[in-house]
Amino acid sequence: MYTAMKYWGKKPHNIWRQFIERYCPVDGTVLDPFAGSAIAAFEAVKAHRKAIAFDLNPLTTFIVEVLTSKFDEVAFVDAFSQIESNIKKDPVYVQHYTREYKGQRGVVFNYRWLSNEVVQLALEIPAELKAKTEKPKKYERNFIGADDSDRKKAKAMKELKIPYWHPTDKFPDSPTITHKFIADLGGNGFQHLWTRRNLYLLSRIFDEILRQKSDGVRLQLLFGFIQTLHLTSKMVVPRHVTAKRDFSGSWGRADYMIRRRQMEQNPLVVFRRSCIDKQGVISSLRDANASLPKKLKVLDFNESKKIRPTANLTYGILDIADLAKYITAKSIDFIITDPPYAGLVPYLDLSLVWLTWLQRLDKKYLPDLQSEITIKKGIIEREEYRRRLQNAFRQLHRVLKDTGYLIITFHHKKLQEWNDFVRAVRLAGFKFDKVTHQYNRRSGESNVANPYGTSGADFYIRCVKHRDVDFSDDKSGLNHFIVQKATEIIAQRNEATPYEFIIAGLVPEMLQAGYMQPKEYQDEILRVLLQNTGAGKCFVTRENKDNKAGDYWWFRNPSEIIDYPDRPLQDRLEETVLSILRRKVSVKLDDILGELFRTYPNGLTPDPKGIKSVLEKYAYRSAGNWKIKDVIVKNSTQHSKVIRQIINIGKKAGFMVYVGKREQPERDEDGTLLRDAADIQTLESIRSLYDPRQLERIEMIDVAWLSKRDSRIKCIFEVENSTLFAGAIVRGSNVEKDRPKFMVIPKNREEELQNVQDPLFLESFRENNWRYTTYEDIGRLVGYL
Ligand SMILES: C[S@@+](CC[C@H](N)C(=O)[O-])C[C@H]1O[C@@H](n2cnc3c(N)ncnc32)[C@H](O)[C@@H]1O
Numbered sequence: 001m002y003t004a005m006k007y008w009g010k011k012p013h014n015i016w017r018q019f020i021e022r023y024c025p026v027d028g029t030v031l032d033p034f035a036g037s038a039i040a041a042f043e044a045v046k047a048h049r050k051a052i053a054f055d056l057n058p059l060t061t062f063i064v065e066v067l068t069s070k071f072d073e074v075a076f077v078d079a080f081s082q083i084e085s086n087i088k089k090d091p092v093y094v095q096h097y098t099r100e101y102k103g104q105r106g107v108v109f110n111y112r113w114l115s116n117e118v119v120q121l122a123l124e125i126p127a128e129l130k131a132k133t134e135k136p137k138k139y140e141r142n143f144i145g146a147d148d149s150d151r152k153k154a155k156a157m158k159e160l161k162i163p164y165w166h167p168t169d170k171f172p173d174s175p176t177i178t179h180k181f182i183a184d185l186g187g188n189g190f191q192h193l194w195t196r197r198n199l200y201l202l203s204r205i206f207d208e209i210l211r212q213k214s215d216g217v218r219l220q221l222l223f224g225f226i227q228t229l230h231l232t233s234k235m236v237v238p239r240h241v242t243a244k245r246d247f248s249g250s251w252g253r254a255d256y257m258i259r260r261r262q263m264e265q266n267p268l269v270v271f272r273r274s275c276i277d278k279q280g281v282i283s284s285l286r287d288a289n290a291s292l293p294k295k296l297k298v299l300d301f302n303e304s305k306k307i308r309p310t311a312n313l314t315y316g317i318l319d320i321a322d323l324a325k326y327i328t329a330k331s332i333d334f335i336i337t338d339p340p341y342a343g344l345v346p347y348l349d350l351s352l353v354w355l356t357w358l359q360r361l362d363k364k365y366l367p368d369l370q371s372e373i374t375i376k377k378g379i380i381e382r383e384e385y386r387r388r389l390q391n392a393f394r395q396l397h398r399v400l401k402d403t404g405y406l407i408i409t410f411h412h413k414k415l416q417e418w419n420d421f422v423r424a425v426r427l428a429g430f431k432f433d434k435v436t437h438q439y440n441r442r443s444g445e446s447n448v449a450n451p452y453g454t455s456g457a458d459f460y461i462r463c464v465k466h467r468d469v470d471f472s473d474d475k476s477g478l479n480h481f482i483v484q485k486a487t488e489i490i491a492q493r494n495e496a497t498p499y500e501f502i503i504a505g506l507v508p509e510m511l512q513a514g515y516m517q518p519k520e521y522q523d524e525i526l527r528v529l530l531q532n533t534g535a536g537k538c539f540v541t542r543e544n545k546d547n548k549a550g551d552y553w554w555f556r557n558p559s560e561i562i563d564y565p566d567r568p569l570q571d572r573l574e575e576t577v578l579s580i581l582r583r584k585v586s587v588k589l590d591d592i593l594g595e596l597f598r599t600y601p602n603g604l605t606p607d608p609k610g611i612k613s614v615l616e617k618y619a620y621r622s623a624g625n626w627k628i629k630d631v632i633v634k635n636s637t638q639h640s641k642v643i644r645q646i647i648n649i650g651k652k653a654g655f656m657v658y659v660g661k662r663e664q665p666e667r668d669e670d671g672t673l674l675r676d677a678a679d680i681q682t683l684e685s686i687r688s689l690y691d692p693r694q695l696e697r698i699e700m701i702d703v704a705w706l707s708k709r710d711s712r713i714k715c716i717f718e719v720e721n722s723t724l725f726a727g728a729i730v731r732g733s734n735v736e737k738d739r740p741k742f743m744v745i746p747k748n749r750e751e752e753l754q755n756v757q758d759p760l761f762l763e764s765f766r767e768n769n770w771r772y773t774t775y776e777d778i779g780r781l782v783g784y785l
Contacts, residue, residue: 004284005063007037008254008345011338017043019336023405024049028333033320035060040336045312054318058365059351064315066223068298069216071285079217080275083208087268096153096197097266109269113262118146118154157197164203167356172369175377176349177256184258190356193233201267224275226354232267254345319371323395332399335406342417343375386420393428402465409458430463435508482528485509493569499550577614579662581628582636588625639721642775644668645782646703646717647677652785655705685711694734701731719744733768743772
């Protein structure tokens with residue numbers, strides 16, 4: 001339901017849903033005062049919480065009203081088809097967007113312009129127009145060089161009279177809209193955003209929509225129309241060739257800018273896509289109707305100026321500065337919000353592309369540009385931005401219950417922005433409670449500024465009103481702190497780590513420890529880290545040629561720092577992906593990423609590109625999902641089968657059997673969960689015997705047999721079907737040296753194991769009492785049971 005509407009900084013709804021479920025009680029109230037596309041509110045009501053979605057941008061109101069409207073698909077398609085058929089007959093459409101080519105008449109999908117001249121066009125010959133004698137094809141697409149007739153039409157359109165209403169207001173006075181832009185456009189006014197023929201067709205479609213009798217259908221068609229507006233403007237550029245979407249363009253960057261290469265898209269084609277296609281109004285409303293609660297009480301705040309406890313979803317246009325006027329103090333259970341990041345995206349200015357049209361329907365779509373929290377040179381300066389942001393958090397502090405949580409997403413490359421933000425939150429009285437670094441499944445606002453590294457990710461900052469221990473005054477030893485934390489981050493990953501990933505781990509830690517405030521820490525992190533490289537120092541760096549995430553950082557003497565020769569993050573990642581695939585069989589990329597980012601937070605966050613290659617190793621793509629490859633399933637079935645046999649033998653021999661955490665959710669041949677086949681699911685009883693890091697590793701051992709008398713581990717097994725032997729050795733070597741440890745392998749891996757030359761591996765194998773046995777031997781033993 002979220003794909004149809006363009007909005008900058010849309011957040012991943014599944015991650016937000018989890019936060020809502022975790023921090024707001026059922027029937028409690030969730031507030032998002034910077035709601036944007038209102039994802040928080042929709043997810044809240046889906047999760048049976050009440051929601052309040054406010055934004056200064058009236059577009060939020062529009063989105064909520066559309067997505068909660070009753071959808072009569074038949075009536076919608078009828079109305080759309082009628083409009084489509086009317087436009088197809090319009091002489092302007094026929095003249096400008098249909099064309100002869102090799103004796104046939106086709107539809108012009110787009111004209112390509114280069115430096116104000118039409119140079120090429122994309123033409124589609126629909127099936128019904130093709131000669132009957134030819135083989136039936138759905139359509140045929142051609143790129144044609146523009147000829148004189150195309151250039152003539154482009155010239156002639158300037159004289160077109162437009163009898164339908166369209167916006168004519170001037171652009172607001174804003175640094176977002178430059179003199180150069182106005183000059184490139186050819187005039188100061190919204191009507192110049194479109195070529196004359198597109199303006200004609202858009203205003204005709206708009207006119208047809210406004211004449212619809214059903215309020216619902218009108219609103220839903222407007223939703224499709226809104227998406228058509230920016231995609232048919234002069235700001236559209238052809239997509240990059242690699243996108244393989246020659247027939248459509250995009251308004252990719254969050255700015256008002258005319259590029260040398262432009263694409264003038266056919267408004268009717270785009271309107272059709274926006275209404276009917278996969279990411280259009282129909283799919284969006286079908287999904288909204290299916291996933292939102294049936295008896296949803298929706299309240300337009302701007303009508304009542306009140307929050308009513310009976311409403312499930314209250315929405316409206318509200319400057320956050322006025323929030324506490326309308327929301328009772330200490331009445332909100334949970335706030336989750338994505339505030340504006342200084343002036344990174346000029347939300348209101350950009351939304352005017354849509355709002356100037358919607359104002360024809362209702363004056364409420366006139367936005368209050370003065371009150372936006374942003375920085376606009378010459379209009380809203382940094383000092384004012386700071387004041388507004390601080391006041392915003394003060395309002396939130398007032399309305400949140402004393403026991404409630406506030407979660408804010410934030411990311412900015414510049415530490416100055418961090419400092420302003422942290423100050424605003426602190427001065428309002430909030431305490432930083434926990435910070436996590438989380439990748440966005442979809443690109444968020446920060447990607448606009450920052451195309452790599454930590455950029456596809458946000459920091460999720462959990463704040464509380466009170467906290468018993470506040471570290472914010474302890475500012476001693478910043479250098480020590482940075483080195484210490486960077487060391488931990490690299491050691492945990494156990495691989496040479498790009499700089500951006502160190503930052504991703506460090507920032508939340510520094511924030512929590514209260515180090516982020518003063519401006520002088522701008523370049524502090526890099527300075528301190530660099531001080532610790534070079535002869536005799538702990539870090540070494542190496543150029544990163546693989547990606548743009550900064551140089552690789554690693555230890556001069558890794559063995560002095562890393563206690564356990566554990567496997568690198570990439571290996572652990574592989575194991576986790578495999579275990580998800582085994583458990584779920586068919587799974588969406590989003591869900592895999594979700595689980596990985598929860599398992600490996602902050603500095604441990606894996607590079608999404610690496611995840612893709614791991615997936616390709618173990619799975620294949622099918623209908624939008626990833627499915628585990630057959631050979632992997634076979635391996636995995638055999639793995640579970642052997643584990644089950646070892647469980648049975650252990651039980652028969654009178655042991656208490658434990659099966660590893662990763663294997664617990666797997667099933668044996670009869671469908672029994674290995675967890676249920678084992679005697680115990682945790683190693684609680686022996687917690688006191690090991691340190692927590694050791695125990696964590698022991699819990700990952702495939703099978704352990706424990707004595708029923710004293711609960712001690714007596715013997716362990718690692719079943720290595722296809723994975724590396726080294727991982728098993730590392731895990732198993734956390735158990736006392738004298739306990740027998742078995743590596744169980746298929747017969748065909750025997751030679752591979754016997755050929756291992758690595759001296760560390762061999763020493764550990766011998767010293768820790770390892771032996772190996774084969775699947776076949778285990779099978780034979782089971783035969784005796
Ligand atoms: C980062 S965006 C939120 C995007 C949202 N997370 C989403 O998923 O679509 C910040 C929002 O703050 C809104 N905003 C800016 N100043 C405001 C103010 N004074 N009061 C309320 N909202 C404001 C902007 O209109 C924008 O929609």
